[in-house]
Amino acid sequence: MKCPNCSGTLYFDIDKQKLVCEHCSAEFNVSEYSGNNDAQEGVFEGEKLYICKNCGAELISMNDEAVTYCSYCGSEAVLQSEISGMRYPKKILPFRINKKQCKDIYMKEMKGKWYVPKEFKDPEFIEKFRPFYIPYWMYQVQFRKEPFSLKGSRSYYSRGYDFYEEYDVTAAIRYQGMYGIPYDASRNFDDGIAENIAPFQRKLLVNFAPGYLAGMYADKPNVDADLYEEEVLERATDAAIADIDKDFRDITLHWPKKKDQQEFLETHYTGVDAVFLPVWFLTWRKDDRVAYAVVNGQTGKIHIDLPADMRLFMFMTVLGAAVLFALLTMFVTVTSRFVIWFSVLLAYMTGRRYLSELREIRDRENHVFDKGYLLSDEDDLVMSEKKRAKFRKKGTSSGSGILRIIGGILGFLFIFALFGGLYDELVTEDGALAMTFIILIPEIILFLKTVNTARYLRNKSGIFTALLTLGAVVYSFTIAAAQPVQDWWYYLGSLISLAATSVMCTDIIRRYNETSTRPLPSFYSRKGGNDHA
Ligand SMILES: [Zn+2]
Ligand SMILES: [Zn+2]
Numbered sequence: 001m002k003c004p005n006c007s008g009t010l011y012f013d014i015d016k017q018k019l020v021c022e023h024c025s026a027e028f029n030v031s032e033y034s035g036n037n038d039a040q041e042g043v044f045e046g047e048k049l050y051i052c053k054n055c056g057a058e059l060i061s062m063n064d065e066a067v068t069y070c071s072y073c074g075s076e077a078v079l080q081s082e083i084s085g086m087r088y089p090k091k092i093l094p095f096r097i098n099k100k101q102c103k104d105i106y107m108k109e110m111k112g113k114w115y116v117p118k119e120f121k122d123p124e125f126i127e128k129f130r131p132f133y134i135p136y137w138m139y140q141v142q143f144r145k146e147p148f149s150l151k152g153s154r155s156y157y158s159r160g161y162d163f164y165e166e167y168d169v170t171a172a173i174r175y176q177g178m179y180g181i182p183y184d185a186s187r188n189f190d191d192g193i194a195e196n197i198a199p200f201q202r203k204l205l206v207n208f209a210p211g212y213l214a215g216m217y218a219d220k221p222n223v224d225a226d227l228y229e230e231e232v233l234e235r236a237t238d239a240a241i242a243d244i245d246k247d248f249r250d251i252t253l254h255w256p257k258k259k260d261q262q263e264f265l266e267t268h269y270t271g272v273d274a275v276f277l278p279v280w281f282l283t284w285r286k287d288d289r290v291a292y293a294v295v296n297g298q299t300g301k302i303h304i305d306l307p308a309d310m311r312l313f314m315f316m317t318v319l320g321a322a323v324l325f326a327l328l329t330m331f332v333t334v335t336s337r338f339v340i341w342f343s344v345l346l347a348y349m350t351g352r353r354y355l356s357e358l359r360e361i362r363d364r365e366n367h368v369f370d371k372g373y374l375l376s377d378e379d380d381l382v383m384s385e386k387k388r389a390k391f392r393k394k395g396t397s398s399g400s401g402i403l404r405i406i407g408g409i410l411g412f413l414f415i416f417a418l419f420g421g422l423y424d425e426l427v428t429e430d431g432a433l434a435m436t437f438i439i440l441i442p443e444i445i446l447f448l449k450t451v452n453t454a455r456y457l458r459n460k461s462g463i464f465t466a467l468l469t470l471g472a473v474v475y476s477f478t479i480a481a482a483q484p485v486q487d488w489w490y491y492l493g494s495l496i497s498l499a500a501t502s503v504m505c506t507d508i509i510r511r512y513n514e515t516s517t518r519p520l521p522s523f524y525s526r527k528g529g530n531d532h533a
Helices: 097-111 191-197 225-248 258-265 308-331 334-363 371-375 385-394 404-422 429-454 459-481 487-515
Strands: 010-014 018-021 043-052 058-061 078-087 131-143 148-158 161-171 215-219 253-255 268-286 287-295 302-304
Touching: 097 268, 097 287, 097 302, 097 429, 131 225, 161 225, 191 287, 191 302, 225 253, 225 268, 253 487, 334 404, 334 429, 334 459, 429 459, 459 487
Parallel strands: 131 215
Antiparallel strands: 010 018, 043 058, 043 078, 058 215, 131 268, 148 161, 148 253, 268 287, 287 302
16 A cells, blocks of 8 residues: 555554554554555455465465565465455454564563473564454344243242242343354464454454555455354354343243254344454474464464473473482382382373373364364364364363473372372282272273274374373282282382383373474365355
């Protein structure tokens, strides 16, 4: 966009919420300025479109500088082209967080993250944050207009008697045409990240004008609006029912069965609109993995993919554990019976951490939380959509915790110190059998769950690791039952357990780096788009 006074470049100034000329500093209201004058009203025509040769992502840019790399895959092979006939979004939420604030939020978040690759704190790298608009679909939903009648009931207890009362009630839906939940219109943008940086404040949406994009980038919508229809109708119906239920408080309303509710309320669409929501976007790439840092351009909420510097991490953990272990053994004497029980417990607890780590990878590899991915080449996915829907219902797994591994190790050394000296006095030989049995049963369940999870992973090494852990626990149980005299039977069991534990730990860290980065995206073979929105 050019300045009418001096034909310098105009950009959208976030602090002023105005268009400002780079050259003469003149200011203009965004609404006064209509982008491409020859264009048909309300349509992008002739604006720059960048297509990544590597991953197929498409970026709209109203920036005069050429786009030199792709935000999604970090590749520098970008083709320039022109947009033609893409409709404007209906609304836009202009940026509120400027680049300096964005970088401050990022740096604050990086404090204490000693284990990340050092590039993450390099000012030159952080300078690459890009202002980006992500397209979303907003659905307008209507319900039946006339009031309708329902049966209701109330049961209560008073003065020693149970009461049950029935009512005929009349209800009506107050909110018509409400905007449904926004859905990601971009397959490029990961739904998981979107959830982490949500919410955006709907009331700050303004009517779209091309001026808001001056100096910014936008992602081209490439997911069909009807992809989310079913879910929107379902959610809108649930919300309407919850609203009415709230009005009747202690009266229980007898709604039709779940599957008939939409029909009963006549839930239907009246329209769907694209809206643009602002994010700051930063991409890190190493070999064939990428990691993103994304900041909500309105609220400043941040998501960062944080890979660990493996060697640094291993070194610190091993060093810390060795020092503590050496210190503790100076004060406590332990018996072989305690050592075997303790290492089995350690293996079991690590196994639990291992399972939640595998689950997270399973969900990510199969894009369980990424509905927009439905459109893609389903063949890449090991899991069927039915399964994915099932896992999606279960919710996100607990989140990976590299710090939790360290915390866990320290916690265990504490137990070691506390019980090591007492174990032999507290626990008889028969008690030792019971102590191991307490671990054996949950371990069998854990084993089955782990194998079941590993089925959905591309890399199935998890099954071997789970077997090793189960073997260690079963062996220790046998030893506790047989009570051999020689110590080495016990130490052998501890060794197997410790081997299983360290195999799991290395695997967790290796996989941690896989979960904290992403495979290079590919947006080719896309279907759908904004053309009929
Ligand atoms: Zn000017
Ligand atoms: Zn790319």
